[in-house]
Amino acid sequence: MKNIRKNCGTYIVLSVLSVIALFPYYLMFVMGTYHSPDLFKGLPLTVSDYLFENLKTVLNSGIVQSYMNSMIVSVTSVALCLFTSINIGYVLAKHDFKGKKLITMIVLMGMVLPSQVSIIGYVMEMRVWHFTNTLLSVICVWIANPFSAFFMMQFIRDSVPTEILESARMDGCSENRLLYQIVVPCIKPAVMTVCTLVFLWSWNNYMLPLITLNKEETYTLPLLISNIGVAYMHDYGAQMLALALSTFPILVIFSFGSKYFIQGITAGAVKG
Amino acid sequence: MEAIYDVYYNTLIITAIQLPVNLILGLVIAFLLYRIIKGRRFYQVVNFLPYITTPVAIGFIFSYIFGWNSGILNQILTKLGILSENYYWLQNVWSARLIVALMIIYRNFGYCMMIYLSGMTAIPKDVYEAAEIDGAGKWKTFRYVVVPMLSNVTTFLLITSLIGAFQTFDEPVQLYSGWAAASKSVGGPSNSVLTILWKFYDKSFGSSTRLGYGAAIAYLLFIIIGTCTLLSYFIRNRMNKEED
Numbered sequence: 001m002k003n004i005r006k007n008c009g010t011y012i013v014l015s016v017l018s019v020i021a022l023f024p025y026y027l028m029f030v031m032g033t034y035h036s037p038d039l040f041k042g043l044p045l046t047v048s049d050y051l052f053e054n055l056k057t058v059l060n061s062g063i064v065q066s067y068m069n070s071m072i073v074s075v076t077s078v079a080l081c082l083f084t085s086i087n088i089g090y091v092l093a094k095h096d097f098k099g100k101k102l103i104t105m106i107v108l109m110g111m112v113l114p115s116q117v118s119i120i121g122y123v124m125e126m127r128v129w130h131f132t133n134t135l136l137s138v139i140c141v142w143i144a145n146p147f148s149a150f151f152m153m154q155f156i157r158d159s160v161p162t163e164i165l166e167s168a169r170m171d172g173c174s175e176n177r178l179l180y181q182i183v184v185p186c187i188k189p190a191v192m193t194v195c196t197l198v199f200l201w202s203w204n205n206y207m208l209p210l211i212t213l214n215k216e217e218t219y220t221l222p223l224l225i226s227n228i229g230v231a232y233m234h235d236y237g238a239q240m241l242a243l244a245l246s247t248f249p250i251l252v253i254f255s256f257g258s259k260y261f262i263q264g265i266t267a268g269a270v271k272g
Numbered sequence: 273m274e275a276i277y278d279v280y281y282n283t284l285i286i287t288a289i290q291l292p293v294n295l296i297l298g299l300v301i302a303f304l305l306y307r308i309i310k311g312r313r314f315y316q317v318v319n320f321l322p323y324i325t326t327p328v329a330i331g332f333i334f335s336y337i338f339g340w341n342s343g344i345l346n347q348i349l350t351k352l353g354i355l356s357e358n359y360y361w362l363q364n365v366w367s368a369r370l371i372v373a374l375m376i377i378y379r380n381f382g383y384c385m386m387i388y389l390s391g392m393t394a395i396p397k398d399v400y401e402a403a404e405i406d407g408a409g410k411w412k413t414f415r416y417v418v419v420p421m422l423s424n425v426t427t428f429l430l431i432t433s434l435i436g437a438f439q440t441f442d443e444p445v446q447l448y449s450g451w452a453a454a455s456k457s458v459g460g461p462s463n464s465v466l467t468i469l470w471k472f473y474d475k476s477f478g479s480s481t482r483l484g485y486g487a488a489i490a491y492l493l494f495i496i497i498g499t500c501t502l503l504s505y506f507i508r509n510r511m512n513k514e515e516d
Contacts, residue, residue: 010304011311017301018318021382024333025321027344031336112501114439116469117490120476120483204326206442207469211477222328226446239332247329254324258317261324266390 025247032241050237057238062216063245066224070203073135073220077142077202078195084143085194086187089152090179094165107153110146116207123211137212138220142202148194155190156183193264196257203250221246276489279471282369282464287437289373290380295429297377298384299422303414305385306392316389320382327379331446334375338362362447365464372465375443380436384429391425392418424507431504435497441469468493 035050091097092104122141123132131137160183168178184191206222213219219227225246228239254261301319305312322330337344338361349355361367399421403413444465458474459466468489476486 007308010308014301014304014308014311014315018315021319021322021378024330024337024378027336028329028333112498113494114435114497116439116441116472117494120487120490123477124483200324204324204328206326206328207473211473222326225326225328225332243329243332247325250324250326251321254321255317258313258320262316262320262386266386 028240028244028247032237032244034237036235036237051241054238054241057235058242058245061242062219063224063242065217066219066221069135069218070221073138074199074202076139078198080139081142081145081148081198082191082194085145085148085152086179086184088149089156090183092153093157094160094162107146107149110144111150115141119208119211126212132212133215133218135218138202138205138209141208142198145198148198151194152187152190155187160186189263192260196261196264200250276492278463279466279468283438283440283467286369286373286376286440286465286467287434289370290376291430291433291437293377294381294384294433295426297381299388299419302385302388302392303418305389307410316386319385322379323382327442328446330375330379331443334371335362335447338371363461365461368460368465372444372447375447376440380433384433387429388422388425391422395421427507428504431500431507435500438493438497439469440467441473445470
């Protein structure tokens with residue numbers, strides 16, 4: 001209690017900031033319950049009674065499909081990205097072979113290159129493979145994600161002792177089992193970090209789907225939201241509800257896994 | 273046709289407004305958070321929410337708040353009597369830039385706060401204790417202990433935020449195609465918020481398909497960002513060496 005009273009000013013400042021941070025979300029959820037004409041009659045700051053009609057409109061607009069698309073994209077991206085980055089990271093950290101330096105350099109170069117620069121080449125590639133307008137075109141970028149590979153490499157190098165690997169090899173453990181039964185359990189925090197980050201990035205990705213996905217059945221959530229104004233022109237209440245529905249899951253996931261998110265996002269920035 | 277340095281000018285102006293505010297606010301709030309124990313996690317999570325929300329959604333909400341006819345800001349200001357008639361927030365060159373900067377601050381300040389906070393927890397406890405024994409108050413601890421000891425973190429944040437700022441795309445695009453989107457225009461009022469990437473997108477995939485021209489813009493961007501990244505790589509290396 002003494003602590004709280006002493007830091008009264010601090011708490012007031014923090015609360016004001018939190019209210020500012022939360023206000024847009026509040027606005028979004030509240031406005032989702034309005035009948036559109038009522039939105040313009042006054043300040044829409046309290047809950048109204050039009051929620052179910054709006055919900056009907058929104059559900060008819062293909063939001064379920066977009067949800068599924070976004071889920072498929074994010075989950076597959078995470079799985080593929082984890083698979084490749086763990087493999088690359090393990091080999092680069094714990095094995096010696098010809099050309100290892102070169103591959104490490106390529107991974108590093110990939111990190112320096114901003115993703116937008118390579119986007120033209122990537123889109124051409126997708127066109128050649130006829131992947132445009134399929135979800136594959138948004139998933140494939142994550143197969144070769146330099147950041148995850150680099151992160152895994154560093155983590156495996158620092159936290160998996162070479163002695164364990166050698167003694168397991170001595171006992172006749174195959175390389176595959178070595179990787180999945182000894183290395184992966186040792187790097188659980190790194191796996192969680194890459195999971196959360198890649199999930200977040202692929203969920204929020206906007207520019208790439210905007211370029212490669214043109215059919216409504218393949219829209220991911222950010223695309224659907226940005227096209228919502230076109231879909232139902234003046235039904236602002238429904239627009240807001242769709243917005244609220246699409247931001248909701250990521251907020252829930254974040255609140256549950258905030259520890260890993262924060263760890264993941266601050267990892268690499270500050271040591272210790 | 274607008275020249276290429278115009279888009280650099282726009283991007284830099286928006287960055288110049290957004291970056292200092294972000295860093296200073298992040299540092300101060302992180303220090304406030306560091307000093308309290310109860311509720312630290314709650315405030316941390318709440319202020320971090322905008323960072324994980326789709327920028328598309330934030331753009332939509334902001335274009336509603338600052339809209340002309342139905343915008344909530346105009347409604348409040350006219351009700352309070354500060355404005356006599358609705359103001360075109362999104363149609364004025366400088367207010368448009370300011371709003372884009374505001375959106376970036378709203379989204380990124382939580383990130384700066386988080387990085388600063390983890391930097392503060394990395395400073396050994398005895399340093400704070402020594403400062404307290406020597407009679408340093410809140411302000412003096414902040415000014416003479418925390419700020420200098422976090423200078424490496426500041427440099428790192430400065431460079432990574434700069435890299436991010438050069439890639440500003442989602443915010444301005446959404447501001448002009450969300451709520452108030454009568455027409456999907458490019459660049460805002462007299463191209464004042466046309467950022468590098470928006471131009472890149474528009475030239476290569478939007479209004480025209482000049483992929484070569486787009487690639488040239490991207491190369492120019494790559495040189496700048498590459499330099500920034502190398503710089504941050506060396507600084508981070510130096511940071512790690514100092515800690516060992």
